[in-house]
Amino acid sequence: MFKPLHAALTALGILALSACSTQSTPTPEAALPAAALPAESLTVTGTAPAFGDLSSQIVYGTVTNVTNRPYQVSVTPSTELAGGWCGGTLISSTWVLTAAHCVDGYSASSMRVRAGINNLTTSTGQLRTAAQIIKHPSYNPSTYANDIALIRVSAFTLGSTVQTAALPGNAVEAILDVNGKSATVSGWGKTETGASSPTALREVTIPITPTGSDCGTRPANTICGKYSSGKDSCNGDSGGPLAAPYNGKFYVLGAVSYGPAECRGYGVYTRVNGFINWIAQNTGIAAQ
Structure with missing residues (x-):
């Protein structure tokens, strides 16, 4: 999936959607929302790890449905x-x-x-x-x-x-949004930068951390989607949910914000608890 599906991102190293691939620190000119430019205008920049066929995955995710993600x-x-x-x-x-x-x-x-x-x-x-x-x-x-x-x-x-989806209070945040936990991001974003956007809803589960430098220097009240076999959100996923289940509810921990243009990990998500x-x-x- 890809971050901001705001069709308006340029080919700058980082897109405003979720996260993409390298651990680059976004710069003002590079950190543009992937939603800002048409998917067709995006190009891959920087060096990304080599991966096998992404086929039609969200970037190593799977097709899902709104019965699973009704929020x-x-x-x-x-x-x-x-x-x-x-x-x-x-x-x-x-x-x-x-x-x-x-x-x-x-x-x-x-x-x-x-x-x-x-x-x-x-x-x-x-x-x-x-x-x-x-x-x-x-x-x-x-x-x-x-x-x-x-x-x-x-x-x-x-x-x-x-x-x-439920909003996480401090008690839930302390359980779900910690280093070593995982959360699921979903959307209709690209399955990789440069690919056409899928029409079917997709999801991928990634490891997350509210601290650390995995995603480079980033704004306060954000969550880092740590690297995990290239799994990531991508252009068009921007604004979408990063969620995790707890006590029979789905909590929205984050909203897809930006990430490296390659969409292979290290996406950044706005931390919902910081804006409760x-x-x-x-x-x-x-x-x-």
Whole structure:
């Protein structure tokens, strides 16, 4: 999968989506959201480890479905509904969590949120026009600091394929978001930089850490997706959920933010727990 499916990334070493491959530290010009440029315009830069055939995987992930990931939604401008752009997480029937770079520069009336779909080309599922977009006031498009946003929509009908993910409070965070734990990232992002975007929902489970230098220098309140056999999110996955199960619930630990252009590991995710108070203030939704 690939990070920001914001179709707007340039071929700079790092994309705003999830993470890609090398341990490069993003620079202002390189750390562009993968969602910013069309997938076709992305090229691989830097040196990446050699891997076998990626076939049609998310980057060593697998095809999944919204019954497994019912909190997964797609976030797309009305002009891009046929393709991938960004992902998001349903945190209530009316609120979606995503990355700020996915909605930066767009009006609420131009953005669409789709829930309950496995394939981007389907006409099934539930489609909503955004009623309000709230970007974090300290979002920095040059460094991807505070890369988080909220989208309000008219209520989705919850069911087996459309459900909310829980927000992690400090107690849950201390259990799930620690070095040595793993979490699952999902989306419709590229299966590798330079490849066409898949239309089927995919997922991949990766080791994570809130500390350490695996992903290089990165903004505060982020999670590093450590290297694991090249598994990663990629362009088009931006804003999508990094989630883990606990006590019968799925908790959204992070939102795909950026990573090396090769999409082979070391992706960076906005750490949701670091913005719990901001989310509650704007939505009324508390950590669980």
